[in-house]
Amino acid sequence: MDSMYNFSTLGWVAHVCFHPTEGFEDLRWKKKGSVKLSLFIVLLLFIAMVANNRMRGFQFNTYYVKVFNVVPVIVQSVVYFAAWVIGNWCVCTLLDGEGTLKRICIFSAYALVPYILCTYAAVFLSNFLILDEAIWPDFFMYLGLGWSVVLMISAMKAAHQYSMAKTIGSILLTLVAMLLILFLAILLLSLFQQVYVFVYTLYTEIMYRVRG
Amino acid sequence: MKNSVRKLVSLSLAACTALTMSVTAFADEPYESYNYDNWDEAIPSQSGYTVQKTVNGTDMGLDRLSDPADELYFSENASVSLNEAKDVFVYNDSEIWVADTGNNRILRLDTDYNITGRYYYVTGESESGAAKSPDGTGTAFNSPQGLYVTKSPSTGLETIYIADYENSRVVRASVSGPTELTLEKEFLRPEESLYNSTTYNPTKVIADGAENVYVIVKSVNTGSVQFSPDGEFMGYYGANRVEVTAKVIAQRFWRKIASNEQIRGMQRNVPIEYVNFDIDNEGFIYTVTEAPVNTDAVKKINAAGYNIWNNALGDDYVFGDHTEAVWDMATNKTYATRLTDIAVNEQGIINVLDFETGRVFQYDKLCNLICIFGTKTSNADQKGAFTSPNAVETIGDTVIVLEGSKSRNDLTVFERTVFGEDLHKAFSYFDEGLYVEAVPYWNEVIKRDGGYTYAHVGLGKADLKNHEYKSAMKRFKIANDKKDYDKAFEYYREEWLQSHFTGIAVVIVILFLLWIVKSVMRRRGRRFRDLFGGNRKNKREEGSDGLNV
Numbered sequence: 001m002d003s004m005y006n007f008s009t010l011g012w013v014a015h016v017c018f019h020p021t022e023g024f025e026d027l028r029w030k031k032k033g034s035v036k037l038s039l040f041i042v043l044l045l046f047i048a049m050v051a052n053n054r055m056r057g058f059q060f061n062t063y064y065v066k067v068f069n070v071v072p073v074i075v076q077s078v079v080y081f082a083a084w085v086i087g088n089w090c091v092c093t094l095l096d097g098e099g100t101l102k103r104i105c106i107f108s109a110y111a112l113v114p115y116i117l118c119t120y121a122a123v124f125l126s127n128f129l130i131l132d133e134a135i136w137p138d139f140f141m142y143l144g145l146g147w148s149v150v151l152m153i154s155a156m157k158a159a160h161q162y163s164m165a166k167t168i169g170s171i172l173l174t175l176v177a178m179l180l181i182l183f184l185a186i187l188l189l190s191l192f193q194q195v196y197v198f199v200y201t202l203y204t205e206i207m208y209r210v211r212g
Numbered sequence: 213m214k215n216s217v218r219k220l221v222s223l224s225l226a227a228c229t230a231l232t233m234s235v236t237a238f239a240d241e242p243y244e245s246y247n248y249d250n251w252d253e254a255i256p257s258q259s260g261y262t263v264q265k266t267v268n269g270t271d272m273g274l275d276r277l278s279d280p281a282d283e284l285y286f287s288e289n290a291s292v293s294l295n296e297a298k299d300v301f302v303y304n305d306s307e308i309w310v311a312d313t314g315n316n317r318i319l320r321l322d323t324d325y326n327i328t329g330r331y332y333y334v335t336g337e338s339e340s341g342a343a344k345s346p347d348g349t350g351t352a353f354n355s356p357q358g359l360y361v362t363k364s365p366s367t368g369l370e371t372i373y374i375a376d377y378e379n380s381r382v383v384r385a386s387v388s389g390p391t392e393l394t395l396e397k398e399f400l401r402p403e404e405s406l407y408n409s410t411t412y413n414p415t416k417v418i419a420d421g422a423e424n425v426y427v428i429v430k431s432v433n434t435g436s437v438q439f440s441p442d443g444e445f446m447g448y449y450g451a452n453r454v455e456v457t458a459k460v461i462a463q464r465f466w467r468k469i470a471s472n473e474q475i476r477g478m479q480r481n482v483p484i485e486y487v488n489f490d491i492d493n494e495g496f497i498y499t500v501t502e503a504p505v506n507t508d509a510v511k512k513i514n515a516a517g518y519n520i521w522n523n524a525l526g527d528d529y530v531f532g533d534h535t536e537a538v539w540d541m542a543t544n545k546t547y548a549t550r551l552t553d554i555a556v557n558e559q560g561i562i563n564v565l566d567f568e569t570g571r572v573f574q575y576d577k578l579c580n581l582i583c584i585f586g587t588k589t590s591n592a593d594q595k596g597a598f599t600s601p602n603a604v605e606t607i608g609d610t611v612i613v614l615e616g617s618k619s620r621n622d623l624t625v626f627e628r629t630v631f632g633e634d635l636h637k638a639f640s641y642f643d644e645g646l647y648v649e650a651v652p653y654w655n656e657v658i659k660r661d662g663g664y665t666y667a668h669v670g671l672g673k674a675d676l677k678n679h680e681y682k683s684a685m686k687r688f689k690i691a692n693d694k695k696d697y698d699k700a701f702e703y704y705r706e707e708w709l710q711s712h713f714t715g716i717a718v719v720i721v722i723l724f725l726l727w728i729v730k731s732v733m734r735r736r737g738r739r740f741r742d743l744f745g746g747n748r749k750n751k752r753e754e755g756s757d758g759l760n761v
Contacts, residue, residue, distance in 0.1 A: 057701075058685075058689055058694065058697055058701075059694045059695075059697050059698040059701060064251065065692075066251065128705070130698050130701055130702045130705070131694075131695075131698045132702075
């Protein structure tokens with residue numbers, strides 16, 4: 001085997017980020033990638049989103065600052081990521097994809113790294129820049145987003161060994177699957193809430209009777 | 213003995229409580245004062261205005277009209293109260309004119325709200341077909357809805373313009389005495405084909421410095437009808453535009469593909485006419501539209517009919533409540549802003565009256581919201597509450613609201629509180645750009661209302677002028693004023709860079725030197741770390757880390 005491709009765990013992340021077309025193929029071929037690290041990346045994504053909300057320079061911060069609710073941020077980072085991974089796995093299992101759940105999780109997380117880093121960079125910069133120079137944080141945000149989208153397509157292509165067209169198709173289907181999963185999750189939550197209310201009412205009723 | 217002492221104590225305590233309670237109830241307005249912050253949210257504030265008194269017909273001395281011995285005597289059964297009065301106008305801060313619409317008369321009051329004149333007729337030959345006066349020398353008013361009084365630049369006389377609604381005429385007359393108006397000119401329905409409305413019912417009237425007359429006519433939505441001083445129809449002035457809503461866009465699309473018959477059946481998209489206007493001493497005309505629209509709700513029009521407060525040009529003027537239509541559960545009604553009158557005073561302070569909520573919104577000349585006062589109740593049995601507030605006017609800093617419903621007709625006089633005085637002083641400096649001079653007044657404002665947005669903006673701008681960028685940034689942050697914060701931050705950053713220039717330069721030079729050293733070392737085939745005695749293995753020689761089989 002070529003000794004060129006012996007990287008540390010973080011080295012692999014750098015390798016896939018800077019080799020958008022081949023990086024993930026190498027990662028797959030070498031069977032590298034750490035689930036732990038990918039979960040850590042998702043945590044970093046969550047922190048990046050909180051930082052983007054709370055730590056942007058005041059003149060750049062268009063968020064409503066009177067109330068900060070962390071739940072939507074958790075949903076937008078962790079829950080969306082989980083839905084993406086599960087949705088993608090569901091769709092691609094049906095479409096002859098080779099990816100396992102673990103591999104999809106690792107590849108997707110690695111693909112998010114540029115977006116996360118660029119968000120941090122933009123948040124950092126926004127504390128030193130004025131609105132006239134808004135192009136710099138904007139540039140970093142768009143750079144990170146674009147880069148991650150390219151990496152994500154490449155990652156899915158490598159993970160499932162698809163052609164480009166099939167990759168795009170599967171990604172679109174995954175988005176639909178995510179919607180379905182989230183819809184079902186909300187439905188389930190509200191149903192469980194009703195069950196809880198029902199049980200609680202029963203409990204109160206019984207307690208009233210017991211006490212006389 | 214002990215028992216009676218206890219009784220006495222408890223009684224006096226109860227009395228004290230009752231007294232303090234009644235005092236509180238007396239001082240309060242029948243509404244909660246509020247203002248808007250920079251997030252467009254209503255927040256509690258202090259009252260800038262408070263009700264001084266209400267003046268009804270009896271207080272004005274309208275019983276003099278039925279007293280035969282009085283010079284203002286009209287008839288035995290002259291009404292002592294106003295009846296659905298529609299308009300009030302203050303002339304020269306010394307005379308208050310009321311259009312007592314339901315009683316078909318015009319009243320003149322002095323600044324103590326005592327009657328000094330009553331006008332049922334205008335003397336002179338009329339072509340309008342209005343009813344003759346008993347002595348045959350003049351004609352009666354029929355439901356006069358609007359009036360405007362000014363000192364005529366051509367004759368030098370005090371001249372009154374009256375929108376005589378039912379008689380389909382606008383009267384220009386000079387004020388000849390406490391009971392007599394002399395007709396100068398009548399502005400009748402224009403004969404020109406450009407005027408294509410079948411009716412001509414003037415509701416409001418104003419005149420500009422060149423004595424051109426502007427008349428708002430009911431159900432004419434192409435602007436106010438403009439007459440030259442000698443009565444010639446000059447066209448329309450300052451029409452509103454159609455608000456572009458999704459519905460309007462959709463209809464535009466359907467009109468493209470519909471047949472002529474279908475188009476005829478469709479609703480037409482016409483602008484909503486403005487219902488009232490005022491003119492300031494510079495000749496700008498201010499209009500209000502009595503409908504919940506965002507386009508042209510309040511306009512400031514110049515002589516060419518061009519709107520200066522045009523949100524389409526990137527400004528963001530909001531008048532009235534910032535909320536969309538609100539459905540009230542208690543009354544099962546939808547409330548939407550209906551601005552019914554506007555009054556601009558000498559200092560350029562703008563008062564806008566919302567018919568729907570009975571609130572007066574006061575703005576400075578740059579349209580910054582100063583304060584909000586007044587309210588609406590179902591029976592208007594409290595001072596400061598209205599059922600149909602018809603007009604707003606100012607005498608100096610005092611604001612008068614005319615309540616003209618079937619059940620209650622009076623003038624409510626709002627006077628400034630100490631808070632309101634501070635606000636006016638602060639805003640007058642603020643608008644001139646004299647931010648530092650405004651500081652003491654803003655500080656007074658903040659003492660009474662710490663959440664008053666413009667106070668923080670004003671203090672921040674003063675700090676900016678005094679080169680105290682750090683505290684300016686803090687102020688702008690409180691006010692959520694990003695634009696000004698950005699400016700303060702720019703100066704702060706510049707100042708910081710200048711004062712720390714040496715340190716920054718040293719760091720840059722050191723980094724540059726390190727980089728040079730590093731590149732020299734690399735050229736010699738040695739690693740930078742070797743300099744410090746480290747001899748970690750090259751990563752490439754590390755070999756496999758587990759799975760490299």
